[in-house]
Amino acid sequence: xxxSITYREALNEALTxxxxxxxxxxxxxxxxxxxxxxxxxxxxxxxxxxxxxxxYHRFPGRVLDTPISESAFIGAAIGAATxxxxxxxxxxxxxxxxxxxxQIYNQAAKFRYMFGGKAVTPVVIRTMYGAGLRAAxxxxxxxxxxxxxxxxxxxxxxxxxxxAKGLLTQAIRDNDPVMFFEHKALYDLAGxxxxxxxxxxxxxxxxxxxxxxxxxxxxxxxxxxxxxxAERLAADGVQCEVIDLRTTSPLDEDTVLESAEATGRVVVVxxxxxxxxxATDISALVAQKAFGALQAPVEMVTAPHTPVPFSGRLEDLYxxxxxxxxxxxxxxxxWTR
Amino acid sequence: xxxxxERRALTREQLLSAYRMMRSIRExxxxxxxxxxxxxIPGFVHLYAGEEASAVGVCINLDExxxxxxTHRGHGHCIAKGVDVGEMMAEIYGxxxxxxxxxxxxxxxxxxSKGMLGANGIVGGGPPLICGTALTAKIRGTGGVGVAFFxxxxxxxxxxLESMNLACVWNLPAIFVAENNGYAESxxxxxxxxxxxxxxxxxxxxxxxxIVDGFDFFAVHEAASEAIARAREGGGPTLxxxxxxxxxxxxxxDQQTYRANEVEQARAELDCLKRFAARVTETGExxxxxxxxVDAEVATMIDKAVNEAKAAPLPGEADLLTDVYVRY
Numbered sequence: 001x002x003x004s005i006t007y008r009e010a011l012n013e014a015l016t017x018x019x020x021x022x023x024x025x026x027x028x029x030x031x032x033x034x035x036x037x038x039x040x041x042x043x044x045x046x047x048x049x050x051x052x053x054x055x056y057h058r059f060p061g062r063v064l065d066t067p068i069s070e071s072a073f074i075g076a077a078i079g080a081a082t083x084x085x086x087x088x089x090x091x092x093x094x095x096x097x098x099x100x101x102x103q104i105y106n107q108a109a110k111f112r113y114m115f116g117g118k119a120v121t122p123v124v125i126r127t128m129y130g131a132g133l134r135a136a137x138x139x140x141x142x143x144x145x146x147x148x149x150x151x152x153x154x155x156x157x158x159x160x161x162x163x164a165k166g167l168l169t170q171a172i173r174d175n176d177p178v179m180f181f182e183h184k185a186l187y188d189l190a191g192x193x194x195x196x197x198x199x200x201x202x203x204x205x206x207x208x209x210x211x212x213x214x215x216x217x218x219x220x221x222x223x224x225x226x227x228x229x230a231e232r233l234a235a236d237g238v239q240c241e242v243i244d245l246r247t248t249s250p251l252d253e254d255t256v257l258e259s260a261e262a263t264g265r266v267v268v269v270x271x272x273x274x275x276x277x278x279a280t281d282i283s284a285l286v287a288q289k290a291f292g293a294l295q296a297p298v299e300m301v302t303a304p305h306t307p308v309p310f311s312g313r314l315e316d317l318y319x320x321x322x323x324x325x326x327x328x329x330x331x332x333x334x335w336t337r
Numbered sequence: 338x339x340x341x342x343e344r345r346a347l348t349r350e351q352l353l354s355a356y357r358m359m360r361s362i363r364e365x366x367x368x369x370x371x372x373x374x375x376x377x378i379p380g381f382v383h384l385y386a387g388e389e390a391s392a393v394g395v396c397i398n399l400d401e402x403x404x405x406x407x408t409h410r411g412h413g414h415c416i417a418k419g420v421d422v423g424e425m426m427a428e429i430y431g432x433x434x435x436x437x438x439x440x441x442x443x444x445x446x447x448x449x450s451k452g453m454l455g456a457n458g459i460v461g462g463g464p465p466l467i468c469g470t471a472l473t474a475k476i477r478g479t480g481g482v483g484v485a486f487f488x489x490x491x492x493x494x495x496x497x498l499e500s501m502n503l504a505c506v507w508n509l510p511a512i513f514v515a516e517n518n519g520y521a522e523s524x525x526x527x528x529x530x531x532x533x534x535x536x537x538x539x540x541x542x543x544x545x546x547x548i549v550d551g552f553d554f555f556a557v558h559e560a561a562s563e564a565i566a567r568a569r570e571g572g573g574p575t576l577x578x579x580x581x582x583x584x585x586x587x588x589x590x591d592q593q594t595y596r597a598n599e600v601e602q603a604r605a606e607l608d609c610l611k612r613f614a615a616r617v618t619e620t621g622e623x624x625x626x627x628x629x630x631v632d633a634e635v636a637t638m639i640d641k642a643v644n645e646a647k648a649a650p651l652p653g654e655a656d657l658l659t660d661v662y663v664r665y
Contacts, residue, residue, distance in 0.1 A: 026476065061476065067506055072499035075465020076472055079483075082449060083404060083473035102496070106459050107466065115447040115455065116438035117660030151661050175663035203665075250665050 002162075002192040010161040010193045011051050011126075011182065014168035015088065017197040019059050022086060025172055027052055028064040028073055029090030029126075036065035048092055049128070049187055070100035074125065078108040078177070081123035086172055091127040093135075094143045094181065108177040109152030124171045124178045130221055130271060131308045131319050132185040140308035140315075142220075142272035147179045148248040148281075154202055155249040157181040159223035161191040163246060166200030173199060183221040203250035207259070211239030214329050215259040217282050218269040219245040222320060226269050229325035238333060248278055253285060260286045264295035265332040269325055274302040296335035299328040347558070352623055355397050355554060357631050359389040359610055361422060362413040364639045366585075369412070369429060372643060373589040379431055382443045385413030387552075387584035387600075390609035391516050392417035394557025395484060395577075398565045402481030404452040404470035406463030408488055408516070410583070411456025415446050418453045426642035432649035439652040440660070460521075461494025463487060464513065468500050471509040471568075482510040482568045490521025492535045501576065505542045510568035512561070513576045516551065518583040523595040536578035544574045551579030552607040555616065581607070 005013070019025045033056035034045025046053025056063040066073040070091060077089035091097065097104070104125065111119035131140040148155045154176050158164040164182070171178040208223060209230050218226045223244045230240040241259050245252065260266050266286050270279040279300040286298050301320045309315050347355070366386040372378055385392070388410070396405065396417035407414040415425055420436060428435030429443050436446050447455035454470070457463050467483035474481030491497050492515050504511040515535040517526050532538060539546025545567075549560045557579065564575035582603050586593045617623040 064472075064507070067499075067502060069499040069503055071496045072465050072468060072503040075496065075500070076468035076503060079404075079406075079454070079466030079469020080473045081469070082454060082466070083470040085469075085473050085476070087469070099495075102459055102462065103465055107457075107462055111447075111455070112663065113661050114437060114441045114445045115449065116436065116440050118437070119447070119449055120663055154662070154665075176665075 002194045004190045005161055005193050006187065007158075007161045007164045007182070007189045008049065008051055008187040010165040011168055012053065012055070013193070014165045014172070015052065015055060016058065018169060018172040019055065019062060021197070024084060025086045025088065026062045026064065026080070027055055027088045027090070028066055028077060030066055030068055030092055032090055033063050033065050047090060049184065051126070051182070051187070052090070070096055071103055074100040075103035075107065077123050077125070078103055078121060081108070081121045081177070082111065082119060086122050088124045088126060088172060091125050093139050094127040094129045095138045095141050097143060097146070104177070104179075105150045105153070109150045112176070113152060120175050121177050122175045124168075124180055126180045126182060128184045129181045130183040130185060131303070131315055132221070134310060134312055134315060135184075136310040137307040144179070144181050144248055145272055145277045148278065152177065153249060154178045154247065155181070156202065156247045157183070157220040158246065159186070159220055159244050161189060161193045163200060163206070165193050166198050167246065169197060170199040170202060174202070181220065185221055200246070202247045203252050204246065205252035205255040206244040206246055207241060207255065208244050209240065209242040211241040213239045213263060214241070214265045214267060214332055215256070215263045216240050216242045216267050216269055216325065216329070217245065217256055218242065219248065219278060220271060222269045222271050225320060225322055226325055229322040229329065232322060232326055233329055238329060240329060245278070253289070256282060256285060257290050260290040261293045264293050266294070267299045267301060267325065267328045267332060269301045269320060271303055271320060273305050274300060275305060277302060296332040299332050301325050301328045349622060351397065352617055353627065353631065355393050356613060356623070356628060357635065358393045358397070358417050359554065359613065360631055360635045361638070362386070362389045362392065362416050363610060364635050365412060365416060365422060365426070368639050368643060370585060370589065377647070378429055380442050382429065382589045383410040383587060384583070384585040384589065385410050387603060388516060388518060388579070388581055389413055390554040390557050391514065391551050391579045391581070392486070394554050395512070395514055395561040397558060398562045399452070399482070399484065401452065402474065402479045403484065404454055404467065404481070405484040405486060406454045406467045407456045407486050408463065408491060409444055409456065409458065409460070410488065411446060412443070414486055415448070415453055415456065419451045420446065420448045420453050422638060423642045423645055426646040427649050430646040430649070431651065432646055433652045433656065434649040438656060440656070461487060461491045461496040464497045464500035467511055468503050468507070468509060471504065471511040472507065474510055480569045482512060482565055484512045484514060486514045486516060488521060489515065489517040489519070489526035489530055489535060492517070492538075493529060498538075501538070501542045501544070501574065504574040505544050508571070508573045510571070511574045512564050512568060513574060515576065515578040517578055517580050520583075520587065520595070522587045534578055536576055539576035544576060546576045546578070548578050548580060551581030552603070552609045552612065554609055554613050
């Protein structure tokens with residue numbers, strides 16, 4: 001049995017092991033060490049939530065603090081990737097994509113195609129997403145649908161410490177640009193993680209719970225909320241299959257469709273806004289390719305089409321909870337023509 | 338025009354090479370201008386004619402360790418960094434034999450094997466990328482430099498200013514080359530740049546800023562070689578501003594009603610090729626016959642490039658879906 005470590009520690013371990021394995025792996029971002037140029041401690045922070053703590057001293061010259069200047073350093077990471085490095089840049093909150101998006105979607109994502117297959121851009125952009133910390137409208141968004149929409153990017157959302165380590169390792173070894181989404185409410189989640197290095201392939205969803213009555217397709221933090229709902233439903237005799245997509249690009253269509261064919265009832269649970277989202281994407285996929293098997297319309301459980309509110313009372317209403325998932329499952333099981 | 342700069346000696350081979358590159362760019366652009374008018378070239382093209390001394394005066398100091406990033410107006414930078422002229426022409430014609438197999442076009446010609454990170458369809462897109470190649474050279478200790486070319490329009494983009502700051506903070510071997518040709522599209526740089534000179538902004542980042550007559554190859558070469566040598570030795574970034582004008586519109590088809598008739602005067606009195614030829618023949622470093630031979634050789638090369646591009650196959654249907662990812 002593997003020891004139990006947190007999601008944060010699992011990410012740190014993946015970075016450490018990959019930096020040891022490959023000298024071309026470098027890390028950069030705001031306060032990734034912390035304290036640059038300041039009179040106190042070096043490596044003061046290790047990133048705003050401590051994911052890169054300890055790397056600065058362990059890998060001299062390979063952990064770079066940056067000015068608060070996302071276009072410049074995200075672009076620099078992309079440029080360094082084209083020159084043979086494997087940079088892992090940290091975009092502190094994905095909400096800050098607005099001040100560097102051009103470098104990601106017009107530069108990194110397009111180089112390979114636009115240059116006729118001659119470019120390789122192995123950059124990883126780690127970023128925090130998601131609501132739940134009362135961080136309000138500009139520090140709580142999901143936004144992974146925006147990146148999933150862009151050909152040339154890969155989009156990864158680990159839900160557990162085990163996946164965090166294995167998917168980050170794969171992201172660093174991968175030769176395409178990877179957007180790596182870390183849910184800020186998961187950093188302290190502990191779980192079993194092997195000590196040795198391992199990589200989890202992209203495009204392979206994880207069936208985290210098997211069941212024959214309803215398929216719940218979800219991702220990121222919502223995996224845990226969905227499991228909680230599935231547990232409650234099992235007490236009522238409804239068996240849910242819970243699928244963690246793990247990566248939205250590439251997308252494991254087969255696992256989703258096989259389960260949908262088997263259960264005939266699908267609920268998609270997504271913390272992002274409801275329009276042009278993974279929820280609508282999966283719903284369309286199932287409607288188009290598993291239509292004959294469906295015994296009820298697909299239900300979507302998502303955040304509302306609003307900015308993320310600050311007040312805890314409102315934010316708790318905003319984030320999909322287990323009860324809403326239970327209700328959606330009951331809707332699809334109770335549906336009659 | 339008299340030369341006030343004590344210039345470094347260039348060998349006969351270097352002089353011939355510089356002239357060949359400048360002539361190649363001019364011939365390439367003049368030809369694209371004529372061919373575009375026939376309607377055979379698709380999309381947008383932005384011609385570099387008039388600005389040749391900048392690309393060549395900078396790039397003649399570079400080698401395989403070095404990378405450059407370019408602009409909308411990128412043909413000149415590509416040629417100066419050694420991208421194959423035939424492949425470039427084929428790319429502009431959207432052919433499968435092009436530098437990017439017809440998937441990039443004029444605004445995205447690139448050859449990473451030559452350290453050419455691409456013309457760029459985004460104004461200010463290149464400078465952050467060059468911070469990355471310069472960082473790579475610094476970490477690996479190659480002695481390489483990165484050169485970001487951008488226009489007066491790009492000089493006002495946040496990406497460019499952020500990159501200058503980052504390059505100075507990280508003390509990167511990066512050179513910022515502002516090609517101030519007087520107009521960002523149709524808007525005068527005298528109006529849009531809130532400083533007398535783009536180079537004045539260097540002081541705000543604590544790096545050297547140099548203003549150069551962009552029509553004078555020797556002045557460009559002098560400024561660039563000094564900045565590049567300093568960067569290679571760990572002395573950090575430099576901002577160089579070229580002042581000149583472009584001979585054509587922002588894009589082909591631009592009626593240029595916003596301009597006075599400065600192009601006529603520039604072509605007659607300031608032209609970089611004319612001045613180069615006058616200088617080297619005056620000093621006896623090259624003979625008129627040497628230059629004529631290059632002119633003939635370049636004319637043949639461009640002719641061949643156009644003929645081959647026109648005859649080359651278009652991309653196939655299967656090419657639509659390839660090379661989005663290395664592996665998906």
